[in-house]
Amino acid sequence: MADIEKAEELYTAKNIEVLSELEGVRKRPGMYIGATNASGLHHLIWEIVDNGVDEAANGYGDHIYVTLNKDGSVSVEDEGRGVPVDIHKATGKPAIEIIYTKLHAGGKFSDKAYQTAAGLHGVGATVTNALSEYLDVTVFRQGSTYHIRWENGGKLKTPLEKIGNTRKHGTLVRFKPDKTIFSTTEFKWDTVYNHLREEAFLLRTIHFVLRDERSGQSVEFYYKDGLKEYVASLNEHKNPLGDILTFSDSKNVKTANNPIRMEVAMQWCNQDYNDNLISYANNVRTHDGGSHETGFKAGLTRAVNDWAIQNGLLKETQKVDGNDIREGLTAVISVQIPENILQYESQTKAKLDTAEVTPLLNDFVYTNLMYFLTEHKAFAIDLVKKCSASKQAREAARKAKEAARNGKVKKNDAVISDKLAAAQSKDYANNELFIVEGDSAGGSAKSGRDRMYQAILPLRGKPLNTDSITMERMKQNVEFSTIIQTIGAGVGADFDPAESHYGKIIIMTDADTDGAHIQILLLTFFYNYMKPLITNGMVYIACPPLYGVYKKNDKSHIVYAWDDKTLEEAKAKVGPGYAISRYKGLGEMNADQLFNTTMNKKTRRLLQVHIDDPLVVENRISVLMGSDASKRREWIEQNIQFNVEDSFIKEVKK
Ligand code: 28G
Numbered sequence: 001m002a003d004i005e006k007a008e009e010l011y012t013a014k015n016i017e018v019l020s021e022l023e024g025v026r027k028r029p030g031m032y033i034g035a036t037n038a039s040g041l042h043h044l045i046w047e048i049v050d051n052g053v054d055e056a057a058n059g060y061g062d063h064i065y066v067t068l069n070k071d072g073s074v075s076v077e078d079e080g081r082g083v084p085v086d087i088h089k090a091t092g093k094p095a096i097e098i099i100y101t102k103l104h105a106g107g108k109f110s111d112k113a114y115q116t117a118a119g120l121h122g123v124g125a126t127v128t129n130a131l132s133e134y135l136d137v138t139v140f141r142q143g144s145t146y147h148i149r150w151e152n153g154g155k156l157k158t159p160l161e162k163i164g165n166t167r168k169h170g171t172l173v174r175f176k177p178d179k180t181i182f183s184t185t186e187f188k189w190d191t192v193y194n195h196l197r198e199e200a201f202l203l204r205t206i207h208f209v210l211r212d213e214r215s216g217q218s219v220e221f222y223y224k225d226g227l228k229e230y231v232a233s234l235n236e237h238k239n240p241l242g243d244i245l246t247f248s249d250s251k252n253v254k255t256a257n258n259p260i261r262m263e264v265a266m267q268w269c270n271q272d273y274n275d276n277l278i279s280y281a282n283n284v285r286t287h288d289g290g291s292h293e294t295g296f297k298a299g300l301t302r303a304v305n306d307w308a309i310q311n312g313l314l315k316e317t318q319k320v321d322g323n324d325i326r327e328g329l330t331a332v333i334s335v336q337i338p339e340n341i342l343q344y345e346s347q348t349k350a351k352l353d354t355a356e357v358t359p360l361l362n363d364f365v366y367t368n369l370m371y372f373l374t375e376h377k378a379f380a381i382d383l384v385k386k387c388s389a390s391k392q393a394r395e396a397a398r399k400a401k402e403a404a405r406n407g408k409v410k411k412n413d414a415v416i417s418d419k420l421a422a423a424q425s426k427d428y429a430n431n432e433l434f435i436v437e438g439d440s441a442g443g444s445a446k447s448g449r450d451r452m453y454q455a456i457l458p459l460r461g462k463p464l465n466t467d468s469i470t471m472e473r474m475k476q477n478v479e480f481s482t483i484i485q486t487i488g489a490g491v492g493a494d495f496d497p498a499e500s501h502y503g504k505i506i507i508m509t510d511a512d513t514d515g516a517h518i519q520i521l522l523l524t525f526f527y528n529y530m531k532p533l534i535t536n537g538m539v540y541i542a543c544p545p546l547y548g549v550y551k552k553n554d555k556s557h558i559v560y561a562w563d564d565k566t567l568e569e570a571k572a573k574v575g576p577g578y579a580i581s582r583y584k585g586l587g588e589m590n591a592d593q594l595f596n597t598t599m600n601k602k603t604r605r606l607l608q609v610h611i612d613d614p615l616v617v618e619n620r621i622s623v624l625m626g627s628d629a630s631k632r633r634e635w636i637e638q639n640i641q642f643n644v645e646d647s648f649i650k651e652v653k654k
Pocket of ligand 1: 078080
């Protein structure tokens with residue numbers, strides 16, 4: 001190695017050493033909280049809450065109080081032992097200072113058998129400190145009250161001091177996120193509400209009290225029946241078949257130094273074509289499932305088939321598929337996995353990869369379900385009938401598809417609505433379907449589009465809410481049947497995303513509350529009947545610009561803007577003497593403008609739709625079902641923002 005390289009290497013090594021851990025976090029916040037959007041912002045709260053939850057889970061205190069303050073800060077308080085304040089020998093500093101400013105690699109500082117999947121224990125508080133304008137801790141411990149404060153990303157402002165006596169014990173943390181780091185610093189009631197509710201379901205012994213000083217709202221979550229209440233809330237507006245089943249057990253495996261704990265709650269519903277499997281490993285959601293879900297599914301399929309065969313309901317040759325059994329099933333699976341065998345498939349930790357768990361779950365579900373079915377024969381018979389009906393429907397759909405493919409039934413192009421302006425290309429994956437609010441915007445979109453690969457389907461009025469109607473009624477609706485025909489990939493259990501005639505389905509509405517409502521109604525339809533479109537990331541929302549900036553009296557050259565930031569940039573670009581138009585709807589743009597601002601791949605903005613928070617989905621459904629229009633409007637405003645990522649619609653994609 002050349003000397004100069006050696007010198008450089010030494011220099012970097014030294015630099016890394018000098019760079020404090022707090023600065024490291026500020027340089028690469030994404031590494032610690034995922035992103036600096038709304039999701040990352042809320043992570044700051046979760047990290048602090050996690051520490052309080054750990055203390056409570058260890059048996060110290062059973063309430064956690066979370067308050068969203070008026071100044072944009074958050075307070076979190078627990079009733080535990082209080083963060084230690086004694087002097088840490090190696091450094092001569094109070095322990096609390098180390099805890100809030102060092103990233104001591106997870107585990108070292110922790111004596112816990114079950115690490116969170118995030119593996120961030122003990123690191124979280126430092127991350128929150130590093131990314132805050134201020135972080136203030138008050139400790140109530142052994143008769144005394146202590147206080148310490150950092151500012152500007154963890155710079156010690158007020159050293160630890162005893163400020164009084166107390167009879168209470170616990171920790172109170174208050175912090176305000178740093179505006180220079182995050183794209184938004186507004187905490188959302190719904191996001192915090194859903195997160196704490198989810199934790200309350202999973203933890204079952206802890207009371208969470210959430211208050212919002214900005215609005216005066218408050219709520220307490222405490223679910224002593226845990227997952228059972230979780231499933232009950234997910235199925236609240238559905239038509240259940242039988243009761244909620246709950247099983248729990250714990251098993252030792254040779255490779256692990258602690259038992260694996262397993263818990264399941266499940267219930268089937270009629271008139272629902274999706275399977276709603278929600279799984280957790282160490283209380284962290286595993287969006288893509290993995291070992292535990294695999295075991296669960298195998299045990300479930302085995303139990304239903306074995307019971308049906310043993311009781312003469314099915315012959316050996318008539319076995320039902322896992323898919324048929326899971327149609328309409330809501331299940332929450334929660335496993336606690338000892339740290340030494342906790343593994344994930346990838347960096348994102350969305351898929352569990354602990355092989356030991358699969359046979360355990362398989363056996364656990366099989367044994368418990370076989371027992372339950374035997375004890376509840378009438379239910380078991382209904383269930384087997386339901387599964388057989390699903391199988392028949394699936395086979396009929398497959399046969400119809402095959403017949404169409406073999407030319408026995410001519411695919412009738414005339415069925416496809418004359419409202420559709422189709423794309424010329426047959427490269428389906430690259431094609432885009434714009435579902436456009438209103439005939440007039442639809443007209444502009446038709447003439448402005450790139451005919452090669454963009455198709456336009458105008459929608460008249462508001463689509464029906466598919467939560468409150470049956471599949472039969474939905475299919476009779478002209479708008480939905482047109483969408484189904486246009487996409488050409490089936491519907492409900494028969495839907496196959498691989499057959500979609502479009503790689504992207506783009507919902508294009510006005511940027512107002514009516515537009516937002518139309519978006520939700522369409523998303524509700526896709527969620528209920530074409531869920532894989534959403535889980536495969538094929539559904540998008542178009543973002544028309546909110547402003548146009550131009551030289552006064554000269555609209556020949558317009559610079560578009562989507563939010564305050566791009567508006568400032570647009571003003572600067574146009575220069576002195578600018579004028580601003582605020583766009584209220586798609587209809588205000590002509591065909592060229594609509595294409596260039598909202599449809600052109602090079603310049604448009606799209607939001608990719610993810611609906612992965614089951615509680616958000618459930619909440620959405622109850623709001624949509626309700627007749628209270630003002631509540632609905634409020635929910636839309638809380639949960640859908642244009643050009644800003646949030647819990648419902650995440651990830652800005654160009
Ligand atoms: C309010 C919001 C967030 C916390 C505690 C309590 C202790 C603690 C926290 O110790 C260092 C690591 C394991 C011993 C532990 C107090 C033992 C005895 C604690 C919180 C030293 C951290 N007394 N409460 N950390 N431990 N609450 N709430 O952060 O070995 S953090």
